Amino acid sequence: MIENADRTAIEKAARILRSGGLVAFPTETVYGLGADATNGVAVARIFEAKGRPRFNPLIVHVPDADAARRFAVFDAEAALLAARFWPGPLTLVLPLKRDAGHRLSDLVTAGLDTVAIRVPRHRVARALLEAAGVPVAAPSANISGRISPTRAAHVAEDLDGRVDMILDGGAADAGLESTIVALEPRPTLLRPGAVAREDVEAALGAPLADRHEGDGVTAPGQLASHYAPNASVRLNAAESRPGEALLAFGPAAPEGALNLSRAGDLREAAANLFACLRALDAANPGRIAVMPIPETGLGEAINDRLRRAAAPKGAGG
Structure with missing residues (x-):
């Protein structure tokens, strides 16, 4: 294959x-x-x-x-x-x-x-x-x-x-x-x-x-629920709650957390986004907490994907 x-x-x-x-x-x-x-x-x-x-x-x-x-x-x-x-x-x-x-x-x-x-x-x-x-x-x-x-x-x-x-x-x-x-x-x-x-x-x-x-849908990737892991997703989290896996960003994140970019580099974070979501989903945590991502440059696209991942599963896809 x-x-x-x-x-x-x-x-x-x-x-x-x-x-x-x-x-x-x-x-x-x-x-x-x-x-x-x-x-x-x-x-x-x-x-x-x-x-x-x-x-x-x-x-x-x-x-x-x-x-x-x-x-x-x-x-x-x-x-x-x-x-x-x-x-x-x-x-x-x-x-x-x-x-x-x-x-x-x-x-x-x-x-x-x-x-x-x-x-x-x-x-x-x-x-x-x-x-x-x-x-x-x-x-x-x-x-x-x-x-x-x-x-x-x-x-x-x-x-x-x-x-x-x-x-x-x-x-x-x-x-x-x-x-x-x-x-x-x-x-x-x-x-x-x-x-x-x-x-x-x-x-x-x-x-x-x-x-x-x-x-209305005029191009790919416009459904409300898209790019979604099986786990529920909570955005703009300062830290993880009991039962949540943490998707981190930046140097202030807890040690050991899966980090999109410890350097806070949005290009690195974009490249790692889907692979990190898949890795967390494979661990079957049930819930994923995501630290805030700046809404600038490539951060706009990263946050767009995360909002779609967090949308109710019946909203599209």
Whole structure:
């Protein structure tokens, strides 16, 4: 099931994708569960494997901006962001091209007239996209609503027997999903992620609008309950209570606690977030207390994931 991502394995994975199979592969954000985005039957297998709600759209991964333009309409702002952040962990939600020769499966867009698209930076993801020669729809490679995987072993824990191949390219660098930005009717942050809001705003020279929870699902990762461990989660905890496991942050945390970053580094904390949640969940504590994380830079995205992890389990996912 798990194969080291050498050239032979990547070529094998590309054949699986072209034949309608599912391949889990590393990106710089988290591991993705990929299928040919033009093959509706293959895309349906993603939803089946994940138990994912049908109305939740998928991100399309392509090897470069020219490939993205086959499927999406770029305005000046989209072109600027693509030039600044691609390849990398920024997803753009853009108007969908309806060219019959390059049409994506409607399951990918959930019937919307927009498409979420990005060019990944990870060497294995890029090699796979080049070898496959097809756009790859790929949400995170986990059961829907569960903790996102940052290692091949995490994928196997959730999806063993449900996918055709897992490419092992080591731990994900960022450990946090891509930032998602829509450009119409104005630049809007749909999901905070591995590119900080401030960096996108600096590139645009203008602030991003915020998405409102009542706007409906327009891109991946917007369900209220998401990234959820089995244990209940209590946020902004100064210390753990009896029966709770502590997820710590910063140098003032108790010795021996699992710490996202003892140095208080938000980049390190983002990279460790999902792996730490999985480790705590595996210990079956029943309850997890999480120390406060600054709401600045990547802290916005970390806190977004933690709030979704803490949401009532019936709220989505």
